[in-house]
Amino acid sequence: MNVHDSERMLGTLRKEGHVPVNDPGEADLIIFNTCSIRQKAEQKFYSALGRTKHLKKRNPSLKIAVAGCIAQQEGEGMMKRVPYVDFVIGPQNIDRVSDTVMQGFGIFTDENPDLALADDTAERDNAVRGWVNIMYGCNNFCSYCVVPYTRGREKSRPVANIINEISELSAKGYREVTLLGQNVNSYSGEVSFPDLLNRISAIGRIERIRFVTSHPKDLGEKLVSAIKNVGKVCEHIHLPMQSGSTKILNLMNRKYTIDSYMDKIRMLRHEIPGIAITSDIIVGFPGETEDDHQATLSAIKEIEFDGIFAFKYSPRPMTGAAGMQGHIGEDVKSKRLAQVFELQDVITLKKNKALEGREMEVLVEDADEGNKYSGRTRTNKIVNFSSERDISPGAIITIRIEKSFRHSLSGIIVE
Ligand code: SF4
Missing domain, CATH: 3.30.750.210 (Transcription Regulator spoIIAA)
Structure with a gap:
């Protein structure tokens, strides 16, 4: 979502006549499009923001904008805390990015009922x-x-x-x-x-x-x-499970049990054989015991996701969980996260290996220099292959999978 918000802001600014530069030292406007879903993302943003302070001394007309969820979360406080920030633009106001540029400074964090009606301005990569x-x-x-x-x-x-x-x-x-x-x-x-x-x-x-x-x-x-x-x-669905323990799912306010989640996985696999299922997992949620963690590992083992995104829980401002009892220590969270990844890595590789010898439809996306190409299957697996003849990005071709790795497959074109 954030990547696409950036594409939209870029497109709006381009229409206004602005052009992107590669070196921040040459920019008249720097926009940080931020994410506050985890503490780590927030920390990274503040250190990146700090690195732009000296640029303002060199170029006094440089404007610095903070967009995205940290901007919305901090609002006016952001400009007080970091006085060299000129604009704060919440994610509901990205369509106003050109107004903010015109005005020179401001805080744009209102509810924006018109966002759903805003035109597409995205400049896609x-x-x-x-x-x-x-x-x-x-x-x-x-x-x-x-x-x-x-x-x-x-x-x-x-x-x-x-x-x-x-x-x-x-x-x-x-x-x-x-x-x-x-x-x-x-x-x-x-x-x-x-x-x-x-x-x-x-x-x-x-x-x-x-x-x-x-x-x-x-x-x-x-x-x-x-x-x-x-x-x-x-035939791919991303269906965040978050935890294998119904007790933790209740604390997370997810409104399903692990049994009902499993029922949905069974329905998907029964109706759409071969569907790829990916998921999100949070380890170390407040109150997560070793038994709860083992329940997550068991669910991962039973379901055999094609891939997961897994994270350590981190408290976020305004949220219910931040004030809960039983926060888990970093060392325990790190250990649990490593166990989740270790288990999933074995499963991902096993699932990819099962595709060796199969012919799969690939949408070609990239052509490297030379004869190397890559694309994705309908199940969202990355496939690398080579071709002596030119293939345009956007072509859909059939590839026989010859070798599987954890993060990609490689194969040859089926004529
Ligand atoms: S469904 Fe839950 S996790 Fe997803 S954006 Fe809404 S509140 Fe956040």
């Missing part, structure tokens, strides 16, 4: 795959998460805006879109999310549709049926 917002904000209030406080309540984009944006991407030659929302299953435009997938699948050259993120509590039969039956919807 990738010419084959595009991110497309379908909704903003979140109503779920998971107890560890700052997003509902920074990105506000859920707002769905009208269907026509989404279809127009994707139609334009199709006309520019894009082949794949990833629909973005904190909780896409609760999309509430004029149609349901599965119906939206159907509408998008009618758009010209777009051949693949993906979406992130789905909340397990809202994953129902209708969406599973859309993944199964709408040909352009890829």
Whole structure:
């Protein structure tokens, strides 16, 4: 979501006549688009911000803006704490980035009901795959998460805006879109999310549709049926489990049990054999005992995700979990995180090895110098291959997988 917000700000500024530079020393405006989902991201931001202070001395007309969730969280306090910051732009106000540039300074952290109606301005980095917002904000209030406080309540984009944006991407030659929302299953435009997938699948050259993120509590039969039956919807779902312990899931306010999560995994695998399932895991949530941690390891072992993103819990301002009893020490969190990664690494490699010899459809994204190419399968696995003839990014070809690694596959073109 943040990467796409940056693409949108870049596009808006470009339209105003600004151009990006590679060296911060040459910039008239530096925007930090920040993430506050974890403490570590916040610490990294403050040290990067500190490194720009001397640039202002060298160039007094340089403006420094802080955008994103830390900006929203800190608001006016950010400008008091760091006096050389000129603008604070919350994630609901990224469409106002050009106003802020015109005015020279300001704080833009209001609720913005018009964000869902704002035009697409994104200047995308990738010419084959595009991110497309379908909704903003979140109503779920998971107890560890700052997003509902920074990105506000859920707002769905009208269907026509989404279809127009994707139609334009199709006309520019894009082949794949990833629909973005904190909780896409609760999309509430004029149609349901599965119906939206159907509408998008009618758009010209777009051949693949993906979406992130789905909340397990809202994953129902209708969406599973859309993944199964709408040909352009890829066989991959990111379904954050967070913990294998129902006690911890309750404390996290996730509104599902580990048994109901397992039921959904079984439904997905039964209806869509071969579907790739990835997940998010948080270790060391307050009150997590060794038994709870073992329950997470058992669930990972049983489910065999294709891949996971796993993190140590860190307290976030305003959230319920920050004030809970039973915070876990860093050493225990680190040990648990290492165990999760160690287990998942074995599973990921095993799952990738099982693909050796299989022929898979690959959307070509990159061509290195020489004859090296890479792309992704419908299940979102990276595939590297070589070709003597030129292949354009955006081509869809069949590759026989010859060798599998943990983070990628390699193969040869099937003529
Ligand atoms: S669903 Fe939970 S974890 Fe995801 S953005 Fe909303 S509050 Fe945060």
